[in-house]
Amino acid sequence: MISPAFLTRLATTGGLSLLLASCATFAPDGGTHVATEAARREFGKDFVALRSEADDAFVKSRVELLLKHPLTADSAVEIALLNNRGLQAAFNRLGVAEAIMTREKLPPNPTIAFSRLAGPLGYEMEGAVVANILALATLPARAEIADDRFRAAQYDAAAETLRLGYAARRAFLRAVAARELMGSLAEASRSADAVAATARRLGETGAMNRLDQAKDQLSSAEVATRLASARLLASNERERLARALGLWGKELDFLLPNALSAPPQRPRNLPHIEEEAVGRRVDLQIAHAEIRALAKTLGLIEATRFVNLFELSGGAMIKSESPINPETGRTETTRFRFAGGGAALEIPIFDFGETRVREGEQTWRGAVNALTQKAVEARSQARQSYRTYRYAHEIAQFRKREILALQTIVSEETLRRYNGMLVDVFPLLENARKRALLEAAAIEAKRDYWIAETDLRAAISGPAEALGAAPVVGMNSEAEGERP
Template sequence: MARHTRARQGLAVVLVALLAGCASVSPDGAIADVKQWVGGGHAGALKPVVSEADERDRAKAVDALLSKPLGADDAVRLAMLNNRSVQAKLAQIGVAQAELAQASRLENPTLSFGKLRSGDEVEYERAFRIDILGVLFIPWRTAIETRKVEQEKLRVAGDITRIALDTRKAWVNAVAAEQSARYMADVNEAAEASATLAKRMAAVGNFSKLAYAREQAYYAEATAQLARARQAAIVAREQLIRLSGLAGPDARRLALPERLPDLPAKPREFDTAAQTAVQNRLDIQMAKHEVSGLASSLGLTRSTGFVNALETSYLRNSTNDGHRSRGYELELQLPLFDWSGAKVARAEASYRIAFNRAAEIGINAESELRTSYLGYRSAYDLAKHYRDEIVPLRKSISEENLLRYNGMLIGVFELLADAREQVGSVNAYMDALRAFWVADANLEMAATAGGPTSQQTEGPIGMPPASGGH
């Protein structure tokens, strides 16, 4: 009876050890870390939608955002709430946490039962096996998986940050495209009036064929430019809709402001603080975690290269005549054919790959930041030059020509030709302003998430046709 009691106590100890590794991992802390790394006022919108209550809250927040013209910050917040890719990336953290929970637990024990018959004698064999080596390496495996969770959180934060900045650029392009389309509609209307007047004057013989053809050509080109501007507005709007995760009636409800924000009073400064901030880029931190994790994995591979499996078993045999035997068994796999040299070499090569990749990311990050700031500052200076120099000069010229027209020193078509020059400068300023805000988002990308960004902004959304006139 005492032996039976000790056996049950030993089994109870084993079960307690098994249950000790079954602690659950909550995703709340990981999501909080992702929010902190993403930053900005839109990070608060990040929340996994896992229940009907969560879905109702999300739909309510989306409805509130779509009830008014969508600003740049609201567009990013809408994407954080509604973009399905964001939800998928948040779910990836759950996968990594499940791997961590699995690594912190013992492998399931093995229970076997056998029955052997020899003549009239029947022998029953019962065994309960546990992987002892797995128990010893639980802390090591857990540390490795913990690093992987941290790396996955950084990867998710970087991906979500890119979605946020892509959404901001899509909003800039959509607002600029719609503004350009409205402006080109006004240009087309003025060109139509000019072409109609030229047609009437040519009909009574007061206009040359060459001047008439120029006015008609200008009107035709303005019509083509209007069609292109409207098409560009549709494409830019649909890009924003996709990133916002909108569909059906919600996509049709999307309303945008009539114009882009003005230039800031001063551009950002490229100081040493910005240069050192690149060390905290999410892709650099992720690369560091990868190197650290592979270093630990390499140590584990070297340590377990000659001990692949070590199992202990509790045995209990009995026969039909009442004879019983008890004991234990140790099973050790010997490395006679596979000495794990290839496994260790593979781990070392993987470590060297990650180390050099991390160094490359750091070098590229510095270059990306310098290039992005150059594009940002050039775009700011160009937009400011149009706003403060070219557009005011064109306006002044237009006012002087209007005085000359009132004094009958020039004709109506000379006045219209000058107005077209002013149209071109205004449209060029609008495109320069759009390019600045896109460059601003690219600079933010280079300083936070990193990754490939195009430093060359898209071409002009809509430019007026060449001037007509005489």
């Protein structure tokens, strides 16, 4: 039988492990509070990490309520944060990281081993408890490293939240601008068709020659072609928005406003945008957390460079022999009890730990250099996005204040001359075509401003993809030979 001392040691080891294990628990929110704070700060919106049927029901009801009204930039972002399952997958990865962190904080499980050997003359039974002393000794340091790595995973989830929010906002702006452009070209097409009908009647009476009729038909066909392209663009942009919002089925019948709002009269003034970006960028915070974890890992390697595995074992052995007594002719059983301990230690004959230390040091230095480069890029992206934002504002205002205002005067004067029979119908048609193209360019300039404003916000908070794109030259400007 096993000795009481062995059972005592076994109970003590198990009790210590249970006590340490009780200190490692899962957070009630699954570690999503970093992403929650980022979403509230940048968008003023909340999201729900789906963990139960109640969460699913809440999200479904909230999305249905938001879809009953025409979308806005804010409601589009809210629907994306609630309904996009790609974001939910990011929260699932965060849950995996939390499980790994919790596991790293737990002490190593003790190993209980039993063995029994039996033969014709007797048997042996041995029991042992083996505990990894090195893992227990380094548990506090490993717990700190696990915390830092989990912190980096939290920032990763926050970065994915911001990325999706900004992507949904951009998709909304493009979809509404494409819808507004389609409406403007549809109106221009109707005007061109009306003028073309007049031109045909004049041609039938001989009041318009074949050259002017051909020019009229060419202009009308050009507007019709641009309208078809605008309809395709509006359809594609709507699909892109649906993907960002995670909508399908009956949800695809969502409503969009007819036009984007006008840019503000004055742009934002951000003299300290570089410092603000370096202080707030979530991708830089991720890199900081990774460097802290690597630094602590390097310190742990230095401390354990000569000891890779150290196990302490304690156990008891019962040996039983049953020989035949020659005097009595009977089988007599004799038991021997042994108790003791043992240790296993790796001997650093070939590798003194230098390779592990060098690997950790170079990994840490690489992370520091990568963070420095990220900071340089963040400053550059902030400056570039701010310049793009200011130029986009200037272009949008100039097209609205100067170009369209002048075109309105030209249109009024052309119509007045046509009514006074000073010009024929072709200048009127050509003016309508030009006005349609200029209005389309103004719509695109307005869209480019709002996208630049979104990119500016993303450049300050991160992540940094799709930043710094210059304002798109209107697709109609090239046909006019204009280079604003």
